[in-house]
Amino acid sequence: MSLASVKKAESTLLLPTYDRLPIMVTHGKGVYLYDSEGNKYLDFLSGIGVNALGYSHPAITKVIQKQAAKLIHTSNLFFHAYQSELARRLVKLSGMDKVFFSNSGTEAWEGAMKLARAYSNEKSGGKKFKILALENSFHGRTFGSLATTFTEKYRKPFAPMLPGVEFVRFNDLDDLKAKFDDLVCAIGFEPVQGEGGINPVSKEFMKTARELATKHDALLILDEIQSGMGRTGKMFAYQHYGVKPDVVTLAKPLAGGLPLGAILCSNKVSAIIHPGMHGTTFGGGPLACAAAVEFLNVIEKQKLLKHTQQLGGYFLEQLRKLDARHACIADVRGVGLMIGVELDSAEVAKAVVKEMLARKIIINRTHETTLRFLPPFIVTKKQVDEVVKALDQVLTACASAAEPKSIGRGAH
Numbered sequence: 001m002s003l004a005s006v007k008k009a010e011s012t013l014l015l016p017t018y019d020r021l022p023i024m025v026t027h028g029k030g031v032y033l034y035d036s037e038g039n040k041y042l043d044f045l046s047g048i049g050v051n052a053l054g055y056s057h058p059a060i061t062k063v064i065q066k067q068a069a070k071l072i073h074t075s076n077l078f079f080h081a082y083q084s085e086l087a088r089r090l091v092k093l094s095g096m097d098k099v100f101f102s103n104s105g106t107e108a109w110e111g112a113m114k115l116a117r118a119y120s121n122e123k124s125g126g127k128k129f130k131i132l133a134l135e136n137s138f139h140g141r142t143f144g145s146l147a148t149t150f151t152e153k154y155r156k157p158f159a160p161m162l163p164g165v166e167f168v169r170f171n172d173l174d175d176l177k178a179k180f181d182d183l184v185c186a187i188g189f190e191p192v193q194g195e196g197g198i199n200p201v202s203k204e205f206m207k208t209a210r211e212l213a214t215k216h217d218a219l220l221i222l223d224e225i226q227s228g229m230g231r232t233g234k235m236f237a238y239q240h241y242g243v244k245p246d247v248v249t250l251a252k253p254l255a256g257g258l259p260l261g262a263i264l265c266s267n268k269v270s271a272i273i274h275p276g277m278h279g280t281t282f283g284g285g286p287l288a289c290a291a292a293v294e295f296l297n298v299i300e301k302q303k304l305l306k307h308t309q310q311l312g313g314y315f316l317e318q319l320r321k322l323d324a325r326h327a328c329i330a331d332v333r334g335v336g337l338m339i340g341v342e343l344d345s346a347e348v349a350k351a352v353v354k355e356m357l358a359r360k361i362i363i364n365r366t367h368e369t370t371l372r373f374l375p376p377f378i379v380t381k382k383q384v385d386e387v388v389k390a391l392d393q394v395l396t397a398c399a400s401a402a403e404p405k406s407i408g409r410g411a412h
């Protein structure tokens, strides 16, 4: 099947939710993705942070093949060997106590919101119902997640949203303190905002959120769906801050490319849960969990946290050198291999992504003006150099071709 015929078929058969790039991917190997026309792309987006071990990692492929031949699905009516094994590993790595497995990120976040309400209903008879989220947050597309997602374009077509959510200005301590009252049952946010433009929460904000949550017996819920599982050079981004959340959500790279999400929580929270309160058909199936255990094995064996720290630091350093030379760069920021380069114009950012793709390098643009880099953890220095060099050339060409126009970053 050709790209043209697939495109035509999709246009008549699928809901038009995606604005796809004109590329039909066929396979991947390491950091490279290949298309139906024989092109090879250096992928610095890795399936929006999912393919953290790159494509076709031999250890993941082997475990999936072996497990698929034995048992793919069984439902949560039965035990199988891998949920508890994976939970044991996640609990040890996170310092949390209990785990629930879902299928996706939004479903994990949705479940975390339910935990917050259930905790409050149990502890305060439902008096506390408010959930605080942050401006420029992104937590997913289902109703609860959407209600805590800030961006208007995602929410508007589906209004009215679920009630009880209030947004706090990003890293604004005064706003946080003003909005954190006794009606709040939870504050939930990404330690490093992904979709919102790669914005790390400040140490002070994180610390204050923890203190206020404790003071008001509300839950601190951290969305590590994009920032977790090693992306920032630590297993979880909150480990850079020295705080302990009450609930953590995971997904994206967790199962080496298979759909799997997780909610981690403390014993204090899990104590209010009883059988039948929450569940899923697919979540935590043997195939996805076996792959996730192997994902953790590979991270450990290949010492990928250290590699991510080193390569992330190097990448950031090189990008900051570009910042010094290109007037169109407004900011360079990130942690580990979660990096954003904010440009001063949405048009230039769009053109840069397109031109990088023409050079067979995949990155994307988020929050209008930010170039987002989420390369696989196995990326090499040489590949980083190749991307920086291409970006340097592309920025030079794009900046002179486009008329820079200042576009604000929103309310902060």
Ligand code: PLP
Pocket (backbone or CB within 6 Å): 048, 104, 105, 106, 107, 109, 138, 139, 140, 141, 190, 194, 195, 223, 224, 225, 226, 227, 251, 252
């Ligand atoms: N939370 C964050 C921080 C995300 O980046 C995403 C997806 O990009 C989600 C939640 C939603 O995850 P999913 O697309 O798996 O539902």
